[in-house]
Amino acid sequence: MAGESAQRVSPTFGHALIRGIRLRCAMCGRGKMFRDWFRMEKACSCCGFRFGRAPGYFLGSTYINYALTAGLTTVTYVGLHFGLGIANRGLIPALLLFCLVFPLYFFRYARSLWLSLDCCIDVTGASEPFWEHAGSQNGNELKDSSGSRVDIAEPAATLPRSPEPGTNR
Numbered sequence: 684m685a686g687e688s689a690q691r692v693s694p695t696f697g698h699a700l701i702r703g704i705r706l707r708c709a710m711c712g713r714g715k716m717f718r719d720w721f722r723m724e725k726a727c728s729c730c731g732f733r734f735g736r737a738p739g740y741f742l743g744s745t746y747i748n749y750a751l752t753a754g755l756t757t758v759t760y761v762g763l764h765f766g767l768g769i770a771n772r773g774l775i776p777a778l779l780l781f782c783l784v785f786p787l788y789f790f791r792y793a794r795s796l797w798l799s800l801d802c803c804i805d806v807t808g809a810s811e812p813f814w815e816h817a818g819s820q821n822g823n824e825l826k827d828s829s830g831s832r833v834d835i836a837e838p839a840a841t842l843p844r845s846p847e848p849g850t851n852r
């Protein structure tokens with residue numbers, strides 16, 4: 684049955700980490716998350732998993748990016764200034780440049796890691812309808828994480844319907 688084959692299973696922590704670092708789909712590990720440096724795909728081209736799980740979902744990835752940037756900057760400064768005695772005059776401009784460039788470089792990885800680690804912890808909502816987002820890329824054929832074909836011809840019947848405007852509750 685299509686609904687059962689579309690159920691999502693949380694990736695293990697190791698799989699989530701590897702998929703995050705490789706910028707691949709958190710669910711199947713095959714589909715690419717990014718079209719180019721800054722533009723994300725809306726859904727996985729292999730399994731149809733929708734990457735943006737909620738509005739503003741990737742705001743959380745900025746915590747990863749910030750933490751790594753601040754951590755690397757602090758460790759580098761302490762090591763070079765107090766450990767090797769390098770003067771602030773040369774060190775501060777270099778670290779400021781690092782603080783500007785590194786988050787741009789790490790942007791995609793922060794998003795990818797955020798998504799894959801979140802899916803590792805909780806896949807709630809990951810089985811929501813994805814055919815409308817990915818169906819146009821693969822026609823009517825999608826495959827789930829186990830490689831089984833998922834029939835997307837009958838999604839509307841399984842969706843909960845919101846009440847019509849103006850009807851009584």
Ligand SMILES: [Zn+2]
Nearest residue numbers: 708711727730
């Ligand atoms: Zn996928």
